[in-house]
Amino acid sequence: MSVTDAEVADLEKKAEQIRETIITMLVSAGSGHTAGPLDMADIFTALYFHILKHDPKNPEWEERDRLILSNGHIVPVRYATMAHAGYFSVEECQTLRKFGSRLQGHPERERLPGLETTSGPLGEGLSQGAGIAYAFRMSEGTRASASNARHVYVCMGDGEQDEGNVWEAAMWAGKNKLSNLIAIIDRNNIQIDGMTEDIMPLGDLRAKYEAFGWHVLEVDGHNMRQFIEAVDEAKAIFEKPTVIIAHTIAGKGVPDIETDFHWHGKPPTKEEGAKFLKELRTAGGRVPHEYS
């Protein structure tokens, strides 16, 4: 699946709109996580607007790809992207975390069609994704590995890699050579209590996943083309599951908060939100020194 320069430009524009929605919905909610949703906005845009086989008007379409969000706390990026993709109105995003809303603080599959799983407690998405991928292969045989077959994507955080459950699942997926499984790690280097390498060093994530039998790719998580091409490569690997380590800048797009772990788990105030919207930049070229 190639991508043209014009398509990349469109995706970048869309990502900026999604970041705007994320900021306004977090201000409205008054609680929630800011850094992760902002830094995953480019990848979620690429997934929903270019990569995934899905139908916003028919979320239960059997032939859809499955996107599992393991680190459920960044769900504002998923809600915002789904809204812009046509699953529901962008206005509904403003109900985030409110009583009676379908947009729960952490995603619940039974409340909003299209979420696939309920998540929040970390370390669980890879198990579920591996189970789905294996079950697809049981039903479809080797056809399940074809590049046009249903794929299972699992988004995880980097702090989440502290969880033992992740490595139980990684070992099992490697053993079973689940080539229809593509994991994406948001490598933003922060978690709630600080920098990942201070809290619990992850060290060489590439070597770790390779040792567990995975094909490993590393990309700039704010470069649409790199990410899309990495997914293409992942689909072409038939003997292993693939993990894409996406190097991202926590809080990407708002200079005031970029790389600051204190913004992992809090929302902007109304005043901060207004300021952030003004500062908002995209990977589209307004910060050329970072994207030479």
Next chain:
Amino acid sequence: MISPHAKLADTVFSKDVELKSTRDGFGTGTVEAGKADENVVVLCADLKESTRAEWFEKEFPGRFIEVGIAEQNMAGLAAGFAMAGKVPFIASYAAFSPGRNYEQLRTMVALNNLPVKVMGMHAGVSVGPDGATHQMLEDMGLMRMLPRMVVINPIDAEEARKAVVAAAKTKEPTYIRFGRSPVPVITTSETPFEIGKALTLWNASKPKVALMATGAMSSVALAAARALDADGIACTVLHVPTIKPLDEKAVLAAAQAAGKVITIEEHQVAGGFGSAICEFLAETYPVPVKRLGIQDVFGQSGEPNELLEHYGLGAPHIAEVARQFVGKTL
């Protein structure tokens, strides 16, 4: 007298009664369910012989999934299988599943609302020599608290088979509890079983006490009832295989008829079967209740029967408690 409706085995009080571990019912039940529905799959965490999961593997090797010693992952994989249209049974020791993976079951199975069937083996002190670590005594409590989770504790291998076959046909997340040591097979293929229904094993007119029991303890309660009958103490025995949802109608009727209730379970008295009975009766028809079970302690190594007697779950002790409860000591 034995309730004719229960259609128990003729050998129920004979020394020739067949002895089998309830886990055998998991083995035969999954093979039967697997033949009826090709979506049934069995996942096991490196315990396929002792859980009897290998009986299914022999029949359906392509639908048996070895997970390794990783109960947390097993719960998540099962959720994934269920989302892809399978009916997954996950088998391990109850101490590890639902013990180790409680939160995974809470989030990925119960909150996700998926038809994952959790099979907890080696529950109770009757596990024997393995000791306290492996004698799970809190599983029914853990599972009973979870919204949506159905909790079943069969009396013998035959009822366990029926429970597994029935669970394979429902959409609910379900927990079934099994023991390790051989226990009498007193039910037959004719014995009624339905999820959510209790079964009267022993009837009496004008009973002085109702013995309500679950799992293999119901067979022990039946032996106690026979001894009490010989002493002229009328009682009933209500076997309650489904802890949740509770057969409230049957429990209420038995409590109303007898006016006193003794609950018997191989589980902590806090949180499990006795708790469920007390919670229900306290709100509907308060009667004096005695809860027999494990009294807030852990188990230890020993032979199954010696341990059951030590923890007050042998038939003679149950009968003695009943005599004192109705004010007729020997």
